[in-house]
Amino acid sequence: MNRSPHWPFHLTLSAICALMLVPFIWVLKTSLTGENIFTYPPSVLPQDPHLFYYVDVWYTIPFFRYLINSFLVSIIVVTANIIFNAMAGYALTREFIGKRAIIMLFLSCMMIPFQVTIIPAYLITKELGLLNTYLGMALPIMSTIVCIFVFKASFDAVPKSLIDAARIDGLPDWKIIFKVMVPLSQSAIATNIILAFIWSWNNFLWPLIIIRDQHMQTLPLGLSRFLTVVEDTTGALYAFCIMVLLPGLVIFLLAQRQFIAGLTTGAAKG
Amino acid sequence: MLRSVFINRYTITFGITITIALLWNLFVIFNDSGILSGRVVDQNNQPIGNAQVVLSEKTLLVTAPQDQVITDAEGYFRFEGHRLYHLYLEASKDDWGSSSSQEIRLYFKGQNKTLKEPLVLEPNS
Numbered sequence: 001m002n003r004s005p006h007w008p009f010h011l012t013l014s015a016i017c018a019l020m021l022v023p024f025i026w027v028l029k030t031s032l033t034g035e036n037i038f039t040y041p042p043s044v045l046p047q048d049p050h051l052f053y054y055v056d057v058w059y060t061i062p063f064f065r066y067l068i069n070s071f072l073v074s075i076i077v078v079t080a081n082i083i084f085n086a087m088a089g090y091a092l093t094r095e096f097i098g099k100r101a102i103i104m105l106f107l108s109c110m111m112i113p114f115q116v117t118i119i120p121a122y123l124i125t126k127e128l129g130l131l132n133t134y135l136g137m138a139l140p141i142m143s144t145i146v147c148i149f150v151f152k153a154s155f156d157a158v159p160k161s162l163i164d165a166a167r168i169d170g171l172p173d174w175k176i177i178f179k180v181m182v183p184l185s186q187s188a189i190a191t192n193i194i195l196a197f198i199w200s201w202n203n204f205l206w207p208l209i210i211i212r213d214q215h216m217q218t219l220p221l222g223l224s225r226f227l228t229v230v231e232d233t234t235g236a237l238y239a240f241c242i243m244v245l246l247p248g249l250v251i252f253l254l255a256q257r258q259f260i261a262g263l264t265t266g267a268a269k270g
Numbered sequence: 271m272l273r274s275v276f277i278n279r280y281t282i283t284f285g286i287t288i289t290i291a292l293l294w295n296l297f298v299i300f301n302d303s304g305i306l307s308g309r310v311v312d313q314n315n316q317p318i319g320n321a322q323v324v325l326s327e328k329t330l331l332v333t334a335p336q337d338q339v340i341t342d343a344e345g346y347f348r349f350e351g352h353r354l355y356h357l358y359l360e361a362s363k364d365d366w367g368s369s370s371s372q373e374i375r376l377y378f379k380g381q382n383k384t385l386k387e388p389l390v391l392e393p394n395s
Contacts, residue, residue, distance in 0.1 A: 050375075051377065052356075052375040052377075055355055055356075055375070055376070055377055055378070056356070059355055059379065250283065254279055254280055254283060
């Protein structure tokens with residue numbers, strides 16, 4: 001059997017990967033050197049690297065406070081997404097009148113940008129008394145349609161007989177969700193965690209609108225404030241970007257296997 | 271079972287992160303007395319006694335002096351208790367001259383540091 005060698009394919013992929021990584025390496029290098037991006041000739045390796053721009057970021061703004069705020073909001077968002085999306089996903093696996101209409105409604109709602117719904121969202125948050133709170137910041141993304149469908153796809157792959165057996169044993173629906181379905185859907189959970197975390201972590205517009213207290217700000221708001229405080233922003237700005245990126249990157253790398261499995265669950269279902 | 275709970279990539283990653291943070295904070299606790307010492311010399315590397323060394327902080331608009339000390343007979347100076355992380359040192363002596371402003375960057379506020387290179391006084395022109 002004539003098998004073609006793999007190395008040209010791998011070499012091409014490696015070259016493409018290296019190309020994709022160039023912007024990240026550039027950001028990392030600039031954060032260590034403060035080198036202007038228009039420096040000519042450009043160098044691949046950093047010249048005289050140091051970590052002082054990271055120190056500038058840490059002390060110029062209350063970085064730790066913003067970090068804690070971002071983490072608290074992300075924890076609320078991730079927890080709520082797992083609970084609510086699992087329940088919604090389970091509901092969509094059941095048969096009921098108007099199921100198709102609800103799915104169509106969900107799919108069509110995905111096409112509406114958040115900016116369109118921002119005024120009603122603000123008014124609802126205000127009526128609930130959640131302006132300037134962590135819960136208020138988390139509210140609009142406590143359940144997301146994409147993640148509901150991720151759970152639905154994962155639950156669809158669970159044999160119906162298992163649900164029937166649980167029902168015969170007398171388990172109510174909420175126990176079937178959290179004791180039977182969710183433990184069997186680790187990839188869907190990982191996908192929910194990653195997506196919800198990244199959406200929450202990078203959220204700028206919504207916190208900008210509902211947060212008035214400086215100490216309640218999250219990292220993306222801190223970044224905009226940082227730009228107004230620091231005179232020479234090149235190195236420190238890139239250092240800030242790395243510090244904001246790092247937690248999301250670590251979480252993605254840790255759970256990437258489950259994340260990819262979660263996105264492809266049900267893809268081959270015929 | 272217990273092994274898989276405690277030894278996995280999540281616990282190892284977060285465990286290492288927390289350990290590094292704890293060790294760093296311990297290092298900071300024992301090295302943040304704000305001691306900054308160094309030496310003032312002339313162009314022939316001879317110590318300059320009785321020179322004034324000014325420690326300044328650069329803000330967005332101005333360079334604001336925060337502290338000043340006088341060198342001893344051997345040209346040594348020592349600041350204590352500063353709470354800065356980005357500062358400037360400048361030495362001068364009335365009948366002699368002054369040094370250029372030297373930028374000092376520290377990894378945390380009040381980090382103890384001994385300057386490797388002395389401040390070099392240049393004669394008044």
